Amino acid sequence: MTSGSTFPQRLTKIDDLTRADHFYLAVEDECYFLGDYTARKGYAFSPTNPLIFNFKKKMDRRGRPEWPYKAQAIGTTAAAFRAAMNDKARETLTFVPVPPSKAKSDPLYDDRLVQMLAGIWPGQSVDVREIVIQTASTDAVHDSETRATPAALQARYTIDRRLLAPVPQIVAIVDDLLTTGAHFKAVSAMVRRVFPDTKIIGLFIARRVSEAVDVEDFDEI
């Protein structure tokens, strides 16, 4: 018998079938994802669900037995993106991670996206730039993606002007989970200010379908 499904290795574009799940996304927003996060309260069976859960595991869990799963999830995700994109992507894309909810000075600061991006093509040059940074820490739970508006998020962001040269060919804004699209829209708007003529796309590990349970609500899977 074939074993269980593995995490997807090919990107899917957000189109008319899926866009309605992401409140802030419009037709002109070009977004791609690998897996669907579809966990319902109490259920979590697809390979995407535990992967996202482990990827987002909070930094205060360091040292606990479950901690190695986080590094594993980062590795699995990097490998999936490597399979989904070719060398041309490495040469033409500038990857801009959505800033984590905690500022760099915060002990809970989590650079999982930067680590993952660095792991896609190990040993090769990849243009990863943390152009958009968050000035102060926010509470991930009470400021969760389902509640924040793009405008409110933008107010917390600032641009790291040291990272603006050279002008990118295409900016890929990267986040782990696409929910309402608020973070993508906020970071897009920030990038657009400094690179008005550059094409911007969104790259996500997974999208969360409406009504699926918040990943933060799971203690264990």
Place this chain on the structure above:
Amino acid sequence: MMAELALEATDFDARAISPLRELGAYEALWEDPDTSFKTLSEKFAARPGAVPSDFVPPARARECAAFVQERFHAAAVNRFGVRVHGAGDYPEKLRDAAHPVELIYYQGWWDLAESRSVAVVGTRKPSPEGLARTRRLVKALVKDNFTIVSGLATGIDTAAHETAIEEGGRTIAVIGTPLSHSYPRENTELQRKIATDFLVISQVPVRRYESQDYRRNRLFFPERNITMSALTEATIIVEAGETSGTLIQARAALQQGRKLFILDSCFNNKSLSWPQKFAEGGAIRVVGYDDIREHLSSTTY
């Protein structure tokens, strides 16, 4: 709204798929009257890594996708999705079918497709004892945390779905019509409920279904039984006649390396020859629920 179907083939995203475009291309492939699940699976087997849109001009895919969207909208199927082989969360276990499906439609909670599940199927005209056995069996399976999969037909299938829901369990309907249709009609409400709270799966192409008559469409029912078997760890036959479509699923289960359980009462019916035939092929005769539980708990899935 369809403009984005013409996905810009920039180099980095050439392999990215658009579900709507794949749906349209799949429907277009079925417009050829010679297309069957067998010919499609051969077409795709000859080109590993291919998706439906690799075989269909974009304009035709767009036209077919628009047709399906319009039909689904008219039938109030407003939220649905597709799974495409080779992309997204397509269940690998479906590849165990002799002619695996390249695209499936679904409505509801996709996650359930990856849960441990068992198919409970049987005749459309069950005896009162057959219905009582179905309910007892489903109760026990739900207690053991299995998702109950069936085909939404009258009789055993309906009892299996309904008992799973009543018992607070999970259920999946693998239907032999497009998502926009229900068969039998009296199960329309049950289908809607399963689509809302659980999961409904269909491999049936909408345009082909609507363009040919009911005699040819009947052939989609046994095809979905093969998919149902591949989706699940085991098939349990509660009650079935000598010429029942359920036996298609029995054969598929053994071919696919799935467990096949047949209730003892089928063997005791001396007018039936199929139970013995499948037992010789590896089916498990079930006297009590423990016979099922033992075999399922040994499965690492």
